[in-house]
């Protein structure tokens with residue numbers, strides 16, 4: 001299945017080329033999805049396939065050896081991968097968020113060193129923004145950077161890091177200095193080889209089990225040019241790239257998982273055995289399917305609008321754009337989970353609720369339950385409430 005959600009980036013990969021790479025990866029991650037969910041382990045085979053197919057470099061510009069894609073290709077790819085395994089897709093999408101941030105905000109020296117290695121499949125980057133005490137709040141940090149002889153010293157607790165034990169590098173938010181306020185956040189890149197990384201805690205969650213999002217303790221020293229964006233000014237990077245790419249990527253992953261679930265349900269209903277078991281003329285069944293479709297179309301439309309906003313807008317600080325990017329995350333988290341819930345209702349206990357049912361709805365339901373927590377919806381709603389008061393003209397995109 002291809003999403004076909006959006007027009008392609010002029011410098012990006014050819015549609016057929018990307019589709020082939022995705023098909024190769026999809027076959028591998030489909031194979032391993034149930035096992036990594038059962039065992040709560042990292043998708044080793046899926047990540048190898050992603051590396052081999054160049055997808056770590058989807059958002060790396062072609063001049064650095066990457067595929068040169070941007071948000072339209074990112075959304076298409078996320079929808080396809082998440083249709084097979086949401087955990088693997090989210091690991092990959094979060095890596096792409098880090099890669100795009102480096103491509104757009106890193107120093108020339110870091111770009112030259114790192115981007116070709118990402119494009120070559122050598123470097124998978126994990127994200128470290130959450131911190132004990134401040135929870136998920138993106139625009140504050142507690143652990144301070146220390147500077148010594150041109151080097152940056154990192155000593156950071158990281159309570160939940162997707163794929164952290166398997167990452168080749170980390171993009172980490174830090175308080176800019178011991179004397180800086182919590183709002184002066186700096187973003188730093190570190191190769192794993194420069195760090196001591198120790199696991200702190202276990203990973204046995206309800207869903208997204210294959211993300212293997214363990215707690216880590218991270219210490220080490222990196223060169224001064226590993227600072228991404230200006231010192232203490234992570235907010236600018238977050239507004240311009242980190243948050244938009246993150247929200248669009250997450251939403252596309254959640255949409256992909258829910259869309260594939262609806263696809264499987266429709267196939268079941270239309271198959272001869274399904275036609276015998278379900279009454280396709282039932283008004284209740286049709287109304288439920290219509291609701292599921294309505295939710296998916298709404299999320300897809302909102303993704304497409306946000307992609308247009310980010311591709312077109314010179315100023316992502318614009319309040320209506322901020323409102324939509326935050327709303328996208330909340331909407332996708334709520335509605336994609338609602339679709340998974342509804343599809344279990346449609347198909348019933350045997351097809352929908354049992355762990356070993358071929359439809360796999362039980363796993364999608366558990367996985368999508370995490371969406372509202374993966375950067376708390378409440379935080380974004382609170383921010384949007386304040387922004388809505390400022391947009392007195394109620395500027396909508398239609």
Ligand SMILES: Cc1cc2nc3c(=O)[nH]c(=O)nc-3n(C[C@H](O)[C@H](O)[C@H](O)COP(=O)(O)OP(=O)(O)OC[C@H]3O[C@@H](n4cnc5c(N)ncnc54)[C@H](O)[C@@H]3O)c2cc1C
Nearest residue numbers: 127128129130135136160161162208370374375376378379
């Ligand atoms: C599958 C998954 C993968 C993740 N991967 C990573 C990762 O790779 N790297 C990383 O750094 N983090 C990661 N996270 C962490 C995630 O983004 C959150 O930061 C983390 O879940 C902490 O959230 P929390 O609910 O514990 O705390 P908080 O975000 O602090 O929220 C706690 C509760 O309080 C409410 N709340 C807190 N503050 C406010 C406020 N100001 N206004 C309104 N409500 C508020 C929230 O609604 C929430 O219900 C991941 C999370 C998930 C689920």
